[in-house]
Amino acid sequence: MAVVFSQAALLSDFGTQPHFPSPGIGHNETLTGHSLFASCPGLLGTAFTYAKGEEIYGDDQPAEYVYEVMSGAVRTCKLLDDGRRQIGAFLLPGDVFGLESTPNHRLTADAVIDTTVRIVRRRSLETAAQNDIRVANALWAITARDLRHAEDHMLLLGRKTASERVAAFLLEMDRRLTVAGLIELPMCRRDIADYLGLTLETVSRVLSQFQAEGMLGLSGARHIALHNRQRLRSMNI
Amino acid sequence: MAVVFSQAALLSDFGTQPHFPSPGIGHNETLTGHSLFASCPGLLGTAFTYAKGEEIYGDDQPAEYVYEVMSGAVRTCKLLDDGRRQIGAFLLPGDVFGLESTPNHRLTADAVIDTTVRIVRRRSLETAAQNDIRVANALWAITARDLRHAEDHMLLLGRKTASERVAAFLLEMDRRLTVAGLIELPMCRRDIADYLGLTLETVSRVLSQFQAEGMLGLSGARHIALHNRQRLRSMNI
DNA sequence: CGCGTGGTTGACACAGATCAACCAGAGTGG
DNA sequence: CCACTCTGGTTGATCTGTGTCAACCACGCG
Numbered sequence: 344m345a346v347v348f349s350q351a352a353l354l355s356d357f358g359t360q361p362h363f364p365s366p367g368i369g370h371n372e373t374l375t376g377h378s379l380f381a382s383c384p385g386l387l388g389t390a391f392t393y394a395k396g397e398e399i400y401g402d403d404q405p406a407e408y409v410y411e412v413m414s415g416a417v418r419t420c421k422l423l424d425d426g427r428r429q430i431g432a433f434l435l436p437g438d439v440f441g442l443e444s445t446p447n448h449r450l451t452a453d454a455v456i457d458t459t460v461r462i463v464r465r466r467s468l469e470t471a472a473q474n475d476i477r478v479a480n481a482l483w484a485i486t487a488r489d490l491r492h493a494e495d496h497m498l499l500l501g502r503k504t505a506s507e508r509v510a511a512f513l514l515e516m517d518r519r520l521t522v523a524g525l526i527e528l529p530m531c532r533r534d535i536a537d538y539l540g541l542t543l544e545t546v547s548r549v550l551s552q553f554q555a556e557g558m559l560g561l562s563g564a565r566h567i568a569l570h571n572r573q574r575l576r577s578m579n580i
Numbered sequence: 581m582a583v584v585f586s587q588a589a590l591l592s593d594f595g596t597q598p599h600f601p602s603p604g605i606g607h608n609e610t611l612t613g614h615s616l617f618a619s620c621p622g623l624l625g626t627a628f629t630y631a632k633g634e635e636i637y638g639d640d641q642p643a644e645y646v647y648e649v650m651s652g653a654v655r656t657c658k659l660l661d662d663g664r665r666q667i668g669a670f671l672l673p674g675d676v677f678g679l680e681s682t683p684n685h686r687l688t689a690d691a692v693i694d695t696t697v698r699i700v701r702r703r704s705l706e707t708a709a710q711n712d713i714r715v716a717n718a719l720w721a722i723t724a725r726d727l728r729h730a731e732d733h734m735l736l737l738g739r740k741t742a743s744e745r746v747a748a749f750l751l752e753m754d755r756r757l758t759v760a761g762l763i764e765l766p767m768c769r770r771d772i773a774d775y776l777g778l779t780l781e782t783v784s785r786v787l788s789q790f791q792a793e794g795m796l797g798l799s800g801a802r803h804i805a806l807h808n809r810q811r812l813r814s815m816n817i
Numbered sequence: 818c819g820c821g822t823g824g825t826t827g828a829c830a831c832a833g834a835t836c837a838a839c840c841a842g843a844g845t846g847g
Numbered sequence: 848c849c850a851c852t853c854t855g856g857t858t859g860a861t862c863t864g865t866g867t868c869a870a871c872c873a874c875g876c877g
Contacts, residue, residue: 444724501777540738
């Protein structure tokens with residue numbers, strides 16, 4: 344009976360405001376507050392904890408659950424059998440992941456650092472969607488948001504230079520996990536590289552160069568303070 | 581009153597079988613045949629024709645219509661202001677595009693060659709989705725299919741070599757538009773390059789190399805016969 | 818303290834980009 | 848029917864951004 348996902352969580356965006364499809368809602372209204380799952384008595388959210396590096400689900404496994412990050416960080420990735428890896432997204436506290444419209448997962452998800460998630464049966468969400476069009480809209484909105492992110496990332500991977508990619512990454516993380524003006528990265532250089540389609544050496548070099556140019560300050564490899572967001576944004580086009 | 585989109589059209593996939601979310605449909609059944617929009621009296625499909633190179637909609641424009649390609653080919657792309665371009669997808673006859681869950685488009689779409697599309701008001705689809713969960717499911721499935729394609733493409737753009745990219749492209753086109761064992765490409769080398777994150781020269785060189793190795797035959801730049809799909813698949817991993 | 822993991826930096830190599838010439842076919846007009 | 852041009856494609860020579868390989872460094876931990 345517990346309300347598992349707050350709407351804020353379900354709609355948490357990669358930084359932009361959540362949007363329901365605004366036209367076409369008709370007489371139904373956009374869900375507000377915590378009502379989204381209040382109408383789903385079957386919903387029970389269970390907390391799970393995964394250790395750093397642990398797999399949450401694998402490529403092609405049945406997609407039985409939907410997840411919300413409570414603390415920590417998760418990466419979704421595709422692997423080639425010679426070890427090449429492409430990270431599709433980093434999921435941070437409040438983000439929802441693992442939602443599929445097909446039976447199986449198409450990416451693996453694993454914990455970047457020790458991570459706690461809440462899970463809900465996909466089946467419960469879909470049953471709820473049968474009875475409440477607003478839930479169906481919310482599920483669609485989550486998939487649409489992921490698609491938007493993937494489209495932006497294709498441009499980055501296909502056409503941007505190393506510096507532009509790192510600048511984009513810094514601005515994304517600045518948006519999503521800055522506390523008190525300081526970015527505290529949960530992921531290592533290799534993860535960043537696999538997200539940006541670069542090598543870890545190149546990521547390291549670009550960060551050093553940005554530091555030398557006064558655009559940021561590094562205090563330990565994982566703590567970054569941006570000093571010139573405007574300049575970074577101008578590289579991001 | 582006309583049924584505008586057949587289900588086959590709405591669900592036409594990039595080559596794989598259409599999937600509704602199979603668990604969770606509950607007592608409602610998957611839509612079959614032409615019933616999807618039969619229940620939407622307001623639906624009127626109008627045919628539009630666009631000349632080669634003509635823009636169908638622009639980045640950030642209001643997303644008022646959803647489109648189905650009837651003949652020709654469409655590309656969706658993102659542009660950087662220095663002219664760099666990333667093509668996200670090619671849309672071929674039967675494919676649906678332009679469906680957004682947010683108010684505006686996030687990519688431009690333009691005609692690769694002379695193209696005819698059918699359009700339907702997005703508003704009509706969303707009204708239909710209010711009344712029929714199966715329509716809502718179908719809209720979600722379209723977005724989910726686009727997301728799957730984007731995820732695969734991120735791996736290609738981030739981690740594959742030029743030869744692997746071209747092999748993947750050939751196999752995709754083989755799946756999607758081969759007639760009588762021959763691929764007839766609607767797009768030029770520059771379009772292929774902007775889709776694969778390469779230059780047109782590299783695309784041309786790889787195709788020539790594949791031809792020299794007997795993997796394919798070129799009869800004119802736009803007609804390709806694959807002679808060794810197995811070998812291409814082995815490059816595709 | 819020694820060790821292991823993760824990060825940085827340097828030297829060098831190479832895949833693919835860039836620049837440039839040339840070629841093929843389709844219109845177009847004389 | 849032949850120039851002529853235009854667009855699109857191929858191929859070659861060279862350049863360069865990023866990858867590769869390797870050494871070293873810094874920190875945390877048993």
